[in-house]
Amino acid sequence: MTIDFTMSDEQKKLQYDVRAFAENVLKPIVAAADAEPDPLKGFQMTKPAYVEAYKAGIAMCMLPAEYGGGGISCVDLVIAAEEICVVDPGFACTVLCNGLGLMPVAWYGSEEQKQKFLGAATSDPTGEYLGGWTASEPPGNPSGTANFDIPLPRPAGVGLTAELDGDHYVVNGRKYWPSSAGWDERGVNAGTLIVRTDPNVGGTSGLSALVLERDTPGVTYRHLDKTGHRLASNAEIVFENARIPATNLLPGAVGNGDLVINRNFAWSGPVAAIAAVGMARAAYEMALDFAKGNTAGALKPIMGFQNVGYVLGDVAAKIEMGRYFSWRAADYLDKHDQHAELVGAMNKIQVTELMFECVYKCMQIVGVNSLETKNGFGKILREASVLPIYDGGNMGMQRRRVHGILADPLFNPRAIMEDDYVVFGKHHEEIDTIAG
Structure with missing residues (x-):
């Protein structure tokens, strides 16, 4: 008996196809986009390559096949990701954040939410659809996110609050380093937002997850300038009485936002x-x-x-x-x-x-x-x-x-x-x- 490290013919083809995309479509734009002083413009310069990646089935390859995604295994995802990362890991991060933002919907969402959000992500005729992962918060005292599961009430830990008001959550606070401001600083199409639904308890029981959609009123974005991964979009996001439908609450993540964070970053x-x-x-x-x-x-x-x-x-x-x-x-x-x-x-x-x-x-x-x-x-x-x-x-x-x-x-x-x-x-x- 042996432990087989040999790629299958299908995996070799996947590797070949993604390598061809990375070398022929992505590589020609990387140097100029990375050198662009305006970080948002640099990110926007990757849009044609992203659309090609979407049409080739790369951008949403990790989402479940039953909702239109590629349904590839994690092993296949890693094989494909290496070929893009050799050329530019920032662009690869844009693709990865589709998974970080939308896999929690697959794991913790209702069937209706999966049909709505995953279905939209995998059926965009323009090929521009972006998913987002919004967890991190700005540094400060107290602030930041590394100790998100600290067993103390607010202000320790996650500071973004979501208070139920009728059929909406009213969200206030700031996020820093989330995966994308979108192509135009109006946000990604949809993604997972970690919020504090109970400010009176610690991070292992007070956190939940909402789906944040593009152009949500009360939400503003600022694209961050970075030394590395310049071709990935990261943002400061400010929430001022933003109203997110209560139907966007992921039911499996209620009081379990901490587990969403841990599972996502392990995935x-x-x-x-x-x-x-x-x-x-x-x-x-x-x-x-x-x-x-x-x-x-x-x-x-x-x-x-x-x-x-x-x-x-x-x-x-x-x-x-x-x-x-x-x-x-x-x-x-x-x-x-x-x-x-x-x-x-x-x-x-x-x-x-x-x-x-x-x-x-x-x-x-x-x-x-x-x-x-x-x-x-x-x-x-x-x-x-x-x-x-x-x-x-x-x-x-x-x-x-x-x-x-x-x-x-x-x-x-x-x-x-x-x-x-x-x-x-x-x-x-x-x-x-x-x-x-």
Whole structure:
């Protein structure tokens, strides 16, 4: 008996098709869009490529097939994502956020909500439909979102409040870093919004999720300017007595917004990890080519020197390690109803940090020439620096989730090795959210 890491013919075709899209459609626009000083204009420059991705079935590939999505497995999603991330992980993040914003509807929504929101997402004739994930809040004292599950009432934890008023929720507060302001700062078409429906209790019982739709009155957007992932849209969103229909409340998420956050960032963990693999792969292939074609003043290319060969050999091995751990985490998601709160976090933490080191090692091989903009390493380094920080920061919440599970007296340290389902519950939250 063997453990088979061989891609099927269908997976090879998926990889080939997505690679062709990334190289032929996306790559020609990336340099100019990334260099555009106005971040909103830069994002808008990716719109034609996004429409092509939508029409090719890439943009909504992760949504359930019964609602018009691609219905692909998490493993297939990771295989496809690597090919886009090698070219630009910011654009890949736009696609990923369709999943972050709409998979909670598939997991926690009513049948009517699934038909309405998922159906609309997968049947847009313009191909411009965007999903959004709106959880993070601005820094401050108190504010921020890393300790969203702190067991204290407001103002600790999530500050965005949603108060039921008749058949609407009245929403007030701010969000910061949500996945998109939309193509025109009027918001995405629809997405999941984490709100505090009970300000008098802590984050493990006071949070819920609403579907936030485009052009909701009382909601304003400001596109953020960033050093990395410039081709993804992130925004500051202000809610001033915004009225969201009560029918947009996800029933399975009432009082469980904390679990939505944890599940969502575990689901996306392998995608963030494979994005890091893609960045390291891009840097490695460029550094290897440089080493084989440049002498650095010696009589033969530097690839003939031991240090260069050793460093690049280590990088190549670590890229393989990162890829297979990402495949493994995605496979775990597929086997366990898209739950991988422990494995997904471990995967994202270790791979994104390891791959950042690999990118820098490749820059050391190239030397000072890696700093010249035209050579592309600077952009790769900027993109790689994003990955350990965003999508549920490694230091902010991913490690804390792992800590909470490992601290459980009933935790089986051999569970992952034995492919057992590691259940994540509210009793695993709150750990170390109160200093001291």
